[in-house]
Amino acid sequence: MKKSLLLTVVVATLMAGCSTTELADSQPLNPPFPELASSSADGSVDTSGLGLDELRGDAKLSNRSVYFDFNQYVVKDDFMDSIEAHAAYLKNHPGAKMVINGNADYRGSHEFNLSLGQKRSVAVKEALNTYGADDSQIETVSFGEEYANQECTGAKCGEDRRADIAYEVE
Amino acid sequence: MNKKITSLLFLSLLIFCSASYSLEVIEILGGRANQIAIAVSPFKEFSSQTDTSKVHRVIESDLDRSGLFNTLDTDGVSNPPSNDLNINFTRWSALDAQFIVVGKIDQTVDRIRVSWSLLDVYKEKTVLSMEYAGKPSQFRAIGHKIADQVYERLTGSKGVFHTKIAFVKKINDDKYVLNISDYDGFNVRTIMNSGQPIISPRWSPDGKQIAYVSFEKKKPVIYLQELATGQRTLLANFKGNNSAPAWSPDSKKLAIVLTYNANSQIYIIDSDGGDIKQVMRSRAINTEPAWAPNGKEIYFTSNKSGGPQIYKLNLEDDEVTRITYEGKYNLYPSLSYDGKLLLFLMQDGGKFKVAVQNLLSNQVLKLTNGPYDEAPIFSPNGHMILFSYKDYGKTSKIGTVSVNGLKITPLAVGNEQIQEPTWGPITN
Numbered sequence: 001m002k003k004s005l006l007l008t009v010v011v012a013t014l015m016a017g018c019s020t021t022e023l024a025d026s027q028p029l030n031p032p033f034p035e036l037a038s039s040s041a042d043g044s045v046d047t048s049g050l051g052l053d054e055l056r057g058d059a060k061l062s063n064r065s066v067y068f069d070f071n072q073y074v075v076k077d078d079f080m081d082s083i084e085a086h087a088a089y090l091k092n093h094p095g096a097k098m099v100i101n102g103n104a105d106y107r108g109s110h111e112f113n114l115s116l117g118q119k120r121s122v123a124v125k126e127a128l129n130t131y132g133a134d135d136s137q138i139e140t141v142s143f144g145e146e147y148a149n150q151e152c153t154g155a156k157c158g159e160d161r162r163a164d165i166a167y168e169v170e
Numbered sequence: 171m172n173k174k175i176t177s178l179l180f181l182s183l184l185i186f187c188s189a190s191y192s193l194e195v196i197e198i199l200g201g202r203a204n205q206i207a208i209a210v211s212p213f214k215e216f217s218s219q220t221d222t223s224k225v226h227r228v229i230e231s232d233l234d235r236s237g238l239f240n241t242l243d244t245d246g247v248s249n250p251p252s253n254d255l256n257i258n259f260t261r262w263s264a265l266d267a268q269f270i271v272v273g274k275i276d277q278t279v280d281r282i283r284v285s286w287s288l289l290d291v292y293k294e295k296t297v298l299s300m301e302y303a304g305k306p307s308q309f310r311a312i313g314h315k316i317a318d319q320v321y322e323r324l325t326g327s328k329g330v331f332h333t334k335i336a337f338v339k340k341i342n343d344d345k346y347v348l349n350i351s352d353y354d355g356f357n358v359r360t361i362m363n364s365g366q367p368i369i370s371p372r373w374s375p376d377g378k379q380i381a382y383v384s385f386e387k388k389k390p391v392i393y394l395q396e397l398a399t400g401q402r403t404l405l406a407n408f409k410g411n412n413s414a415p416a417w418s419p420d421s422k423k424l425a426i427v428l429t430y431n432a433n434s435q436i437y438i439i440d441s442d443g444g445d446i447k448q449v450m451r452s453r454a455i456n457t458e459p460a461w462a463p464n465g466k467e468i469y470f471t472s473n474k475s476g477g478p479q480i481y482k483l484n485l486e487d488d489e490v491t492r493i494t495y496e497g498k499y500n501l502y503p504s505l506s507y508d509g510k511l512l513l514f515l516m517q518d519g520g521k522f523k524v525a526v527q528n529l530l531s532n533q534v535l536k537l538t539n540g541p542y543d544e545a546p547i548f549s550p551n552g553h554m555i556l557f558s559y560k561d562y563g564k565t566s567k568i569g570t571v572s573v574n575g576l577k578i579t580p581l582a583v584g585n586e587q588i589q590e591p592t593w594g595p596i597t598n
Contacts, residue, residue: 020283023304023311071477071499107522109502109515109544110369110590111414112471112478114390115427115434115455118411122432140431141389142411146367150587151564 050093050169060085064165066124067158070105073119075127083124086165087131094137097168100124102142105157106150114144120163202576205240206324208233209267212244213284214252214274225284228313229271231354232331233320235579236553237572242267254287254296262291269297271320282306288320298323310356330549334594335556336361336371336380337568340587348382350397353549353556353593355568355581361395362402370414373594374421374441380592381405381415381424392426394441405443416459416468417441425449425459425468436470436483450483450490460504469493469503469512480514494527496534502545506552511573513546513555524557524571537575545589548573550596558589 055061063082066075075083090096102117102124121140128138148160210230226244233239242265244250251257252274262270273286281303288298298319302312311332318329330353339347348362348371362368366385373380378397383390390413392406406412410429417424422441427434434457436450450456454474461468468483478501480494494500499517506513509529516525521540527533537546542560549555554570561567566589569580581588 020301020303021315023302023308023315107542108478108499108517109458109471111427111458112455112501114369114411114413115429115457118429119433119455122429125431135431138431140410140429142429143367143385144369144390146369146385150566 050096050167051089052169055089055167058085061089066120066163066165068120068161068163070107070157070161071116072161073116073123075123080127083127084131087128087133090128090133090137096137098128098138099166099168100138100140101164101166102140102144103148103160103162103164104145105152105160106145106148107157108145110144110146113148114142114146117142117144117163120161124163124165202240205238205576206268207240207242207266208269208271208320208324209242209244209247209262209265210271211247211250211273213272213286214250215277225275225309225313225316226271226273228310229317229320232314232317232329235354235570235572235577236321237574237577238321238325238553253285254289254299257289257294259289259291259294267291269320269324271316273316277306280305282309282312284312284316286316288323310352314352325553327553328551328596330551330554330593330596333550333596334373335591336373336594337583337591338368338371338589339584340367340566340589348380349583350380350594351583353570355583358583361397361400369590371590371592372415372417373592374417375419375595376421377595377597378421379441381417383413383415392424403443405441406439414457414459416461418461419463419465425461427457427459436468449485449488458502462505463507463509469505471501471503477517480512493529494534495532500525504547506548507550508552511548511552513548515544515546524555526555526573535575537571537573538578545591547591547593549593556591556593558591 060082066079090098100121102121104113104116121142125138125140210226213226230241234241251272254272268291270289270291271286273284276283283301283303285301287296290297300319302315304312314331317331321329333353334350335353336350339349344365346364346368347360348368349358349360351358364384364386369383371380371382379394381392381394384393390411391404392412392415394403394405406426408428410431412428414427415424423438424441425436425438428437434455435448436456436459437446437448439446452474454472456470456472458471459468466485468485470481470483471478472481477498479492480500480503482491482493493512497516497518500514502515504513512527512529514525516523518536522543523536523540524538524543524546525534525536544558546555546557553573555573556568556570558566558568566587567580568588568591569578571578
């Protein structure tokens with residue numbers, strides 16, 4: 001295979017000037033590509049019995065963010081009180097659905113940070129589980145570093161190393 | 171440092187030297203002293219159009235970018251030759267040129283014809299003579315073709331100057347654009363626009379599709395997009411995160427990462443979305459899969475020993491082997507086309523640097539100095555690496571670094587955040 005290629009090149013060399021390689025037309029540009037709008041929330045949801053006032057009024061329940069150290073996903077004791085309150089809320093409102101969004105600071109690769117954010121999200125879920133919260137009410141996802149401050153330095157980056165608790169009805 | 175470069179290059183270059191032509195083989199054992207000195211003479215033009223005069227500049231910057239050539243300044247050369255006849259070799263020898271490229275451009279209204287020759291200054295003879303023709307607007311493509319020929323002839327390895335790359339442009343935190351362009355950042359076109367992040371684009375080895383991760387469903391999901399038609403297919407939208415697509419060498423399958431309600435684990439899915447199976451399961455994070463060219467192994471990042479390190483999964487016996495040991499934080503693996511070099515991101519003294527590990531000797535070479543380099547990916551011939559870096563510590567940009575570490579070249583593709591680059595395959 002290489003040999004025949006070589007021959008072609010040698011022959012081409014010998015026949016210098018005799019043959020011209022015609023370049024194919026470059027492929028047609030800009031086929032219709034998708035233009036996406038950001039998706040928006042949908043229709044109405046029955047929120048009776050979800051105790052939304054309680055969710056918004058209670059000091060422990062209004063605390064929604066759990067912060068972590070660099071490259072870590074251990075939930076610190078400082079956050080256990082509000083995690084316990086959220087677990088109690090889920091138990092008392094079986095119709096409530098929680099989403100935990102994990103995040104990471106911008107340092108490192110996007111994919112590893114996505115996994116790290118997920119690990120943080122799962123760590124919060126498991127802490128909720130220890131207080132009796134049921135998996136069926138919780139979804140864990142990660143945004144990785146995608147919404148992180150891309151220019152942070154020092155302690156400022158710590159704000160991005162967190163998991164946020166959100167409820168679907170809100 | 172130099173010794174490292176030498177031995178690393180020695181191992182990697184030995185392979186293509188042995189596959190070279192019957193004529194003399196140029197040995198490149200690394201280091202600036204071993205670069206090939208080449209002068210690309212301005213091509214003589216027979217037209218009034220001026221932009222085609224840049225053909226020789228295209229060739230020059232291609233060869234320069236590879237790090238294997240020392241391109242000599244030809245600005246002072248008066249009355250450059252337009253063909254390989256009656257060359258004054260003494261004059262070129264005085265410039266310390268080992269090789270010269272000469273040529274001319276004939277132009278009609280809608281067509282240019284570029285005739286060119288590569289000459290050996292020491293032996294005073296013609297090495298290659300060819301002709302390329304096309305539309306005037308294709309002058310860069312013609313320059314890349316010529317550079318590919320020169321590259322293959324003098325290094326014994328295929329040139330990648332005709333290949334394409336893809337990257338993500340992030341505009342004002344609320345617009346994300348997936349672009350493709352020539353490997354040197356020219357001829358940019360957009361293939362996808364979104365209000366939500368796009369990460370991890372990966373070109374299929376057959377060149378037809380790009381897989382990427384989009385957050386458009388308020389969480390990461392994986393799409394495949396055909397380049398010829400722009401048509402998108404949702405490949406993976408399972409519960410939790412769907413990310414890190416990696417094509418198998420035959421383009422028929424992808425390794426992907428799913429979480430469901432737990433941690434990132436690696437799965438293999440058919441590219442038509444058919445069969446799916448889990449291939450890694452542990453308490454640790456397992457992500458960033460990358461296929462070995464033999465299709466039998468998957469390299470990946472795991473934090474099972476604490477910080478992230480790179481491991482290899484043998485798909486035949488499920489055996490997992492740790493690959494990186496230098497430093498506490500190594501991730502983002504990918505392989506050279508011959509499977510001999512592992513490319514990855516290493517945290518070293520607090521800085522994120524692009525590094526390669528020779529998988530035969532396990533010797534590690536750092537190619538960049540950081541501080542925030544990311545997303546390194548090999549050119550299809552393994553001689554260059556495309557990566558992203560933070561310009562003045564702030565705006566993310568992309569550039570290439572030669573695998574011998576000698577040449578870093580930024581790509582001018584916009585003032586916005588440019589990130590998540592990937593490199594397309596050699597075509598035709």
